[in-house]
Amino acid sequence: MSQNTTPSLDAVLNANTLEETFPDYEGQLIDTIADPPRKANTVPATDVLPDELGDLLENDLYSHQAEAIRELQSGNNVTVATSTSSGKTWVYTLYFCLQKMQNPDARALFLYPTKALSVNQERKVNDLFDQLGIDAVAETYDGDTKDDRKKLIRDRVDVVISNFAGINQYLDSHMKWRDIFKNCELMAIDECHTYTGVHGMHVAWVIRRLRRLLDHYGSDPQLVCSTATIGNPREHSEHLTGAEFEIIDEDGSPHGRREVGFWQPPLQETGDLVEELEEDEILPSMRRNSDEEAAGALVHLAKNDVQTLMFTDSRQGTEIGVKRAIEAARSHPDGKYIDVEPYHAGLSKRKRRAVENQLNAGQVDGVISTSALELGIDIGSMDATVLAGYPGTRQSFWQRIGRAGRGTTDSLSVFVPQSDAIDQYILNNPDYVLEENVEDAVIDLSNNPVYAKHILCAASERPLTEADTKWFGPRDRLSRAINMWQAAGQLVGDLDRGAQYNGTARPQSGISMYATTDEQYDVRQVDGEIDMEPLDKERVYREYHPGALVLYDGDQYEVQEVVEDRINPYVTVERSNSANYTQAIHNKRITDLDVERSYDLGGGYQLCAGMGTVHINYSAYNVIDMYTGEIVEPMIPIDLAPISLRTQVMWIAFPREIVSRVLNEIPRSSYLQPEDSGEFASMGEEEYTLAGGLHGGEHGMIKMAPLELRLDNSDMGGLSTLHHNEVGSPVWFIHDAVEGGVGFAHSVYENFQSVAQRTVERIDNCDCERDVGCPACLMSSQCGNQNEPLHRPAAISFLRAALNKVEDATTG
Amino acid sequence: MIGLTVLPEVTMQRCGGNQLQDIVRYFDSDVIFTPNRIHEPFLSTELDDSVHVMTQPLNSGEPIEIAGDNDIQLVWVSTPADLETLIQNTQQNLRQESSEVYLLSDQLAVSVNLIDLEARLDGLAAYRDTLAERNAVGEFTHLTIKANPEYRAEWQGVDVQGVMPSANEQQGISYAGIAHFELQSNGIVGGKTRKLERFGLRAVDQVGGTRIETLREANIHSRQDLSMSSVKKISSLSGFGQTTARTAIESAQVIEQGEIRKASGASLPEGKPIFIDIETDGLNPTIIWLIGVYLPDQDGRYMPFIETDPDKPDVALEAFLSWLAEFGRDRPIVAYNGWNFDFPVINEHIADHCPRYLELWESSYRFDLYDWAVKKNNATLPGLTNKLEDVAEALGWEPFDTGLTGAEVARLFQRYAANPCPATELDWERHKRYCEDDVRALAHIYNQIKASTNRMTSSGGRSRSSNKNSTSQGTLSDF
Structure with missing residues (x-):
């Protein structure tokens, strides 16, 4: 395989070439955008560094590196928000060299979002120390560190590299960390844009617990955050750490010409019927499965010696993608062998390291990854990337594309849209991804369930006193949390004398950094030894219910049993061999509404935000053919109790009169008929059609929300009903998908007008022109009701009615 | 004293007759309580008449006396009306005015609402109203089967103690456990929990x-x-x-x-050991108020370094360290489960209150007998558990019966520190004796190990000790 090719659309994906080489080329390449090359903006290293350091650097510094070091030298904290591979690690490593030259006892903490990244960066940091002749060593301390190294690293190593899941645990024995905590002069928080949502909330509290102990031992290190481009880098760093920051976002690093091809999957069906259709009559669902198409693009690039990284959304998606790629390689006219590997966080460390090394050494032709390779793991220069689906944010879109073509080499990316609403929107409006306003990172520090758990941890680390309102205040909130835990028998004492932890040992173990539910399920194989990371409860119920078929590191397993009546619950799996995968169907209810904020729009329209209890029941699953996407066996029952969560919700309630208004606005001929045997059989056609409008409005808003707000569809859910017991009228709900909520539904409430406006435009202008909509406007793969009923004109009518009321209310 | 042993349903379902007898023998139970009546025949068959078997009664319309003597009574109440009847009876009966009454019920349940940062005691309003009407709010200790055995809190003057293992997941880890309480005439509840698999x-x-x-x-x-x-x-x-x-x-x-077995090559430290045990105000304490030191080589001298003023966390520690600097250098400092509690707590408090001793302490020879024997597989210890009291008693140690547990001591100190007054003040002499008993028991085990010539024949597999104890480490009552 050649590592030196500079791929471009002309050389590889030129339409002429493709017609000859791409198997069954059918004009998939429908658009191209190009980001012109950017020249480097550099500053002589000796401008900011002493000559003895600066002279040893082979290159000048990029302007942003120099600027960041200058800010640090004036005693400020710094957030560096520049592109992938713009040398952000150098900023804090070089600054630590300066600190070390001033004070030989100086130590530092460098914190990364993943263990994989830690190992990767350790090498980079030590290489720079060597190059500059700095008498310092960096070493990783995490779950993989050998016992006999631990004390040595804590006591001696200048720069300790770790992650926040580890820090959460280590704070329990802070006395052992006394030396580094006392001498810590610098704390680097790398890729801090990854700390958002629920995970971000946990990290924000771990950072406060850490800073509290650093303060106790007498140090107040300077902070450096590095982040990919986000809308609010300063605000985010400040929320995350509780400190003030200067922002460096003028990127001085160069890049080559970047081209992004927009690649529309071809029609799946052929024949007279389809050929007669006009372009605007073709539905996205008539096209070939986009994951399969993306795997085909990956294979084609790989066969042309272009090392390619493909991104997809789920762990199962990477595994199924590899199977499809193997299939596509077999039918590709070029008989050359290619090697494609999956990569995701569920894989064992050994496997992940192996893939990273293979990528670095150019020994693998293609890798299909989740977001796990989106971060700065050094995997060398990729020639191309394929995006199977829009990742939900512009930030993530460009981060993925930035994985191709490091340095000044040109790069190529291929975006293959899914059939759903957002992807179709991006395909039709490529300029959207070029717009300036990148999404914000959201951390909700007001979330009490997460806060309260960290208060327990903090109290077990050192008794909490008045002085701690600095970290966990305001005082009223802290004392309410203490009073609650005291009444529950988990804390004793008070802020005057010190509130100390009184529960079972190590409350830190009860913190699950990646979700608010604590329970982790081990995975056991009944006929062998599976090496797999534990799963959270939601994933178990959704993907690892009994009967589920899951792929893991290329092998297929069938889930046998979910064992829950014990402290350490687990799932048993057995090797299996079928060409199918499974997808669970769920239904849900929302009860116990508690209104916190509301907006009376007049005329019986009400917009509300508050708390509610969502009951989700994974009641059945479909068995689906991995290659064709067809349902092989429908609706097999699952015997698991519903999952209930108390969380944040928003809802829009309509007056009863909306019914006649909507029915008047839509043609009678478009009314939907419920199926005779289905769960809606008892509904009349008017009722069924109205339900389709509400359901469509709810779907549309959830699907469009990521375009306005930094959030992920999968962090939210929804529910619509013509009559809700507590609301008493037609309503649709949007709710957060984790216990306690993370502020997503509430930001939909805050931004209702803009989200609803974008949604109505999208639905109204959808090319499908079908009453029941299509995956591009109303249908969602996350729907628990198999996208029934949905009614596009009714959804538009509901949304317009709501928007008119909002406009009246805001202008009047 | 009444020995009340509580077995939750999850434990009953797995408990064999042999284990049950072992449990009663181990705790010296007077009363066995389990909620479900279905287990009554099994319990009656397996146990002799000296043990009173009690299941949750249906509403009988009146309080039910479970056990009692002149000083102490244990009564079941099903409803606030039962409670009212009980108060009437108690107040009419002068004989019982000075006696301690423990109420057992399912009327009070603890729950927390994390979203609103609120804890609730469900059932409190009706329960407390009944007490308040009869002017009896502070009168009893209220045992509830709707809270975990580790649970003790005061709700508007109502003193609530949980008794049921795994009653509430929010209050801690749940497993098939057994809780035992020594209900005493002075209102002290000495609680212990053990896992079923210890029996x-x-x-x-x-x-x-x-x-x-x-x-x-x-x-x-x-x-x-x-x-x-x-x-x-x-x-x-x-x-x-x-x-x-x-x-x-x-x-x-x-x-x-009741024998010790030593691994081949296992040896205890050279030098004359200093045995220590500390008393604090909790697991993550704000004060070490008593450090008990026992020196067998100096005619069995016991030295309690004590400071009773909760605002002086440095005094007892400082006194101990200055003694150690002068007389104890280079001698092994021995504690039981020291690496999990005593040693790091002392370390942290030295750093906070008298850092000039930090080097002395960190360079001292600290030796954890539990860690050495159990975790490092140097010796197999007798007793159903590896807890200090069980091992010592299996080796013939006869304890002073102070009726205290580590958790109870910490709770009493907390109560005193929050409101220092004669009513809350601790019986300091009793606590010194309690601490003395622990250090002497520790020395007893140490000397028995030293003297033992029995060798382990099996080499590995000390899983009983290390695994089965692991979840109970870190509770004050355990070691």
Whole structure:
């Protein structure tokens, strides 16, 4: 395989070439955008560094590196928000060299979002120390560190590299960390844009617990955050750490010409019927499965010696993608062998390291990854990337594309849209991804369930006193949390004398950094030894219910049993061999509404935000053919109790009169008929059609929300009903998908007008022109009701009615 | 004193007759309580008449006296009306005015609402109103089966103690446990919890559910049966190899015969040990108010370094350290489970309050006898658990009965510190004695190990000790 090719659309994906080489080329390449090359903006290293350091650097510094070091030298904290591979690690490593030259006892903490990244960066940091002749060593301390190294690293190593899941645990024995905590002069928080949502909330509290102990031992290190481009880098760093920051976002690093091809999957069906259709009559669902198409693009690039990284959304998606790629390689006219590997966080460390090394050494032709390779793991220069689906944010879109073509080499990316609403929107409006306003990172520090758990941890680390309102205040909130835990028998004492932890040992173990539910399920194989990371409860119920078929590191397993009546619950799996995968169907209810904020729009329209209890029941699953996407066996029952969560919700309630208004606005001929045997059989056609409008409005808003707000569809859910017991009228709900909520539904409430406006435009202008909509406007793969009923004109009518009321209310 | 032993449903479902007898013997139970009446016949068959069996009664319309004597009573109440009747009876009956009454009920349940940062005691309003009407709010200790045994809190003057293992997941880890309380005439509740697998044949190393079945089929029903079996016989059973059989038999022998076995090459520190034990105000304490030091080499001298003023966390520690600097340098400092509690707590408090001693302390020779024996496999200790009191008693130690537990001591100190006054003040002499008993028991075990010449025959597999104790480490009452 050649590592030196500079791929471009002309050389590889030129339409002429493709017609000859791409198997069954059918004009998939429908658009191209190009980001012109950017020249480097550099500053002589000796401008900011002493000559003895600066002279040893082979290159000048990029302007942003120099600027960041200058800010640090004036005693400020710094957030560096520049592109992938713009040398952000150098900023804090070089600054630590300066600190070390001033004070030989100086130590530092460098914190990364993943263990994989830690190992990767350790090498980079030590290489720079060597190059500059700095008498310092960096070493990783995490779950993989050998016992006999631990004390040595804590006591001696200048720069300790770790992650926040580890820090959460280590704070329990802070006395052992006394030396580094006392001498810590610098704390680097790398890729801090990854700390958002629920995970971000946990990290924000771990950072406060850490800073509290650093303060106790007498140090107040300077902070450096590095982040990919986000809308609010300063605000985010400040929320995350509780400190003030200067922002460096003028990127001085160069890049080559970047081209992004927009690649529309071809029609799946052929024949007279389809050929007669006009372009605007073709539905996205008539096209070939986009994951399969993306795997085909990956294979084609790989066969042309272009090392390619493909991104997809789920762990199962990477595994199924590899199977499809193997299939596509077999039918590709070029008989050359290619090697494609999956990569995701569920894989064992050994496997992940192996893939990273293979990528670095150019020994693998293609890798299909989740977001796990989106971060700065050094995997060398990729020639191309394929995006199977829009990742939900512009930030993530460009981060993925930035994985191709490091340095000044040109790069190529291929975006293959899914059939759903957002992807179709991006395909039709490529300029959207070029717009300036990148999404914000959201951390909700007001979330009490997460806060309260960290208060327990903090109290077990050192008794909490008045002085701690600095970290966990305001005082009223802290004392309410203490009073609650005291009444529950988990804390004793008070802020005057010190509130100390009184529960079972190590409350830190009860913190699950990646979700608010604590329970982790081990995975056991009944006929062998599976090496797999534990799963959270939601994933178990959704993907690892009994009967589920899951792929893991290329092998297929069938889930046998979910064992829950014990402290350490687990799932048993057995090797299996079928060409199918499974997808669970769920239904849900929302009860116990508690209104916190509301907006009376007049005329019986009400917009509300508050708390509610969502009951989700994974009641059945479909068995689906991995290659064709067809349902092989429908609706097999699952015997698991519903999952209930108390969380944040928003809802829009309509007056009863909306019914006649909507029915008047839509043609009678478009009314939907419920199926005779289905769960809606008892509904009349008017009722069924109205339900389709509400359901469509709810779907549309959830699907469009990521375009306005930094959030992920999968962090939210929804529910619509013509009559809700507590609301008493037609309503649709949007709710957060984790216990306690993370502020997503509430930001939909805050931004209702803009989200609803974008949604109505999208639905109204959808090319499908079908009453029941299509995956591009109303249908969602996350729907628990198999996208029934949905009614596009009714959804538009509901949304317009709501928007008119909002406009009246805001202008009047 | 009334010995109340509480077995939750999850424990009853797994508990064999043999284990049940072991439990009653171990705790010296007066009353066995379990909620479900269905277990009554089993309990009555397996236990003799000296133990009173109690299940949750249906609403009988009046309070039910479970046990009692002149000083102390334990009464079940099903409703606030029962409570009212009880108060009337108590107030009419002068004899009982000075006696301590413990109420057991399902009327009070603890729950927390994390979203609103609120804790609730469901049932409190009606319960407390009844007490308040009769002017009896502070009068009783209220035991509730709707809270965990570790739970103790005061709700508007109502003193609530949980008794039921796994009652509430929010209050901690749940497992098949057994809780035991020594209800005393002075209102002190000495609570302990143990896991079911510490009892019966299961207490033996290497013996779990499947192997118990195998042994039963081979007519081995008790630890004693196993301790007298031959390696040849046991290793011929399915699921047992030579090593497993040897380990299991040895483990049964150690428990049954109250003997120590030492690993070959295992040796205790050179030098004259200083035995220590600390008393604090909790697991993550704000004060070490008593450091008990026992010196067997100096005519068995016991020195309590004590400071009773909660605002002076440095005094007792400072006194101990200045003594140590002068007289104790280079001598091994021995504690039981020291690496999990005493040593790091002392370390942290030195750093906070008298850092000039930090180097002395960190360079001292600290020796954790529990860690050395159990975790590092240097010795097999007798007793159903590896807790200090169990091991010491199995080795013939006779404790002073102070009726205290570590958790109770910490709770009493907390109560005093929050409101120092004669009513809350601790009986300091009693606490010194309690601490003295612990250090002397520790020295007793240490000396027995030192003197022992028994060798372990099995090499590995000390799983009984390390695994089974792991979840209970870190509760004050355990070591």
